[in-house]
């Protein structure tokens with residue numbers, strides 16, 4: 415386990431006996447989970463098992479039907495300023511009437527950043543996701559991958575303590591995906607950010623995570639937790655060649671196959 | 676301009692020319708008495724003559740003023756009231772039926788009521804135009820607020836947008852396509868009501884002038900006035916359409 419997840423520290427985000435039901439139908443049941451500061455937690459599981467629902471609980475967008483969701487020991491009653499969410503459906507999460515820089519600017523407007531500082535900050539954030547040349551384009555003029563990078567840029571501007579990411583790199587080509595994976599790992603290493611990362615890509619989960627949570631559907635629950643004992647910093651070329659990586663990949667693959675029968 | 680758009684333009688000009696041609700023919704061959712339908716060349720000559728004589732321009736200006744200020748009143752009122760109602764889903768639910776009741780009321784039916792209040796004044800005309808032209812913009816604004824996607828509501832919550840920021844950065848831009856379409860409709864209503872208002876109040880605009888021509892059986896001048904109205908309506912809608920395509924340039 416990573417040094418950040420030392421047992422003495424209280425959980426940054428904690429799920430306690432969570433039940434979620436929609437219209438009487440149980441969606442999530444018996445969720446108990448602690449996330450520690452600086453931890454990178456990946457969540458995998460078949461479609462419809464409740465990964466997004468779990469993320470929405472942590473975001474304060476959805477109250478549980480039973481149980482508690484705690485942030486720094488307090489019940490989450492709504493969205494928090496230092497928690498950023500990257501949504502699965504990136505095109506709906508952007509403001510189509512604002513350019514790329516306008517979308518990032520929204521964050522600085524709500525934070526009350528002085529007007530004359532905004533331009534530089536927007537430019538640097540867009541540059542970090544490789545959108546420097548597209549600052550004046552509207553979302554409708556950007557590709558799916560670029561829109562998703564814009565959503566990530568907007569969260570970067572927020573400088574959050576916690577990232578909640580819902581299959582953020584699914585729409586990206588391999589090269590862009592790898593560079594953003596490394597970017598997010600770098601942010602975590604630099605700033606001690608905590609990440610809750612939903613993905614259906616098992617290798618991505620292993621590559622990024624300190625821990626991988628595997629969920630089962632009907633109703634959604636946590637079926638297994640796998641610590642990832644791979645050294646940091648991770649490397650796109652060598653990490654996947656390590657025996658631990660290959661071992662975990664096989665275990666997770668078998669798990670996923672098992673949920674589908 | 677693409678060749679396709681050029682062709683469309685040529686065709687539409689052709690159709691207009693064709694209609695004028697039929698009109699000329701109908702008059703020349705006395706299908707319709709020129710007392711009721713003067714030929715286009717005479718209507719045109721009358722138009723030029725009336726413009727040259729001098730008082731037509733100021734009348735057109737007055738009518739444009741009525742139309743513009745009435746429209747502005749309606750648009751601002753529609754957006755402001757619409758925002759106030761649209762921001763709260765409860766207010767929407769309570770007020771929408773009442774608004775739907777007022778909407779189909781013919782604004783011209785208000786003239787007698789408002790004449791009693793304001794007398795035959797310019798303000799009365801403006802209020803009627805404002806009221807009559809209010810609805811498309813008002814209902815479009817309310818609807819635009821109601822159609823903000825749930826995801827954007829969540830984004831607003833996550834970013835802790837204030838109510839004012841939500842209205843200005845999300846709800847109004849989201850409503851903008853509908854608001855602009857509503858404002859375009861309002862413009863036509865405003866023009867119609869300016870004419871009616873001028874005729875009723877005796878305000879010396881183009882509407883009143885047309886009525887005088889009709890009373891004097893000056894068919895060519897009457898048609899000249901109608902032509903002018905057509906032109907005003909067409910040009911103003913074109914201007915708003917231009918504004919629209921600029922404001923909505925973010926759309927794919």
Ligand SMILES: Nc1ncnc2c1ncn2[C@@H]1O[C@H](COP(=O)(O)OP(=O)(O)OP(=O)(O)O)[C@@H](O)[C@H]1O
Nearest residue numbers: 436437441459460461462463464465466467468502
């Ligand atoms: N608002 C809602 N009302 C009713 N049912 C819902 C609602 N949101 C989610 N569900 C149901 O809850 C279950 C879990 O949904 P969720 O979106 O969390 O799955 P997921 O694991 O994120 O799936 P995917 O991998 O496809 O994104 C699904 O069966 C879904 O139909």
Ligand SMILES: [Mg+2]
Nearest residue numbers: 465466502580
């Ligand atoms: Mg999901």
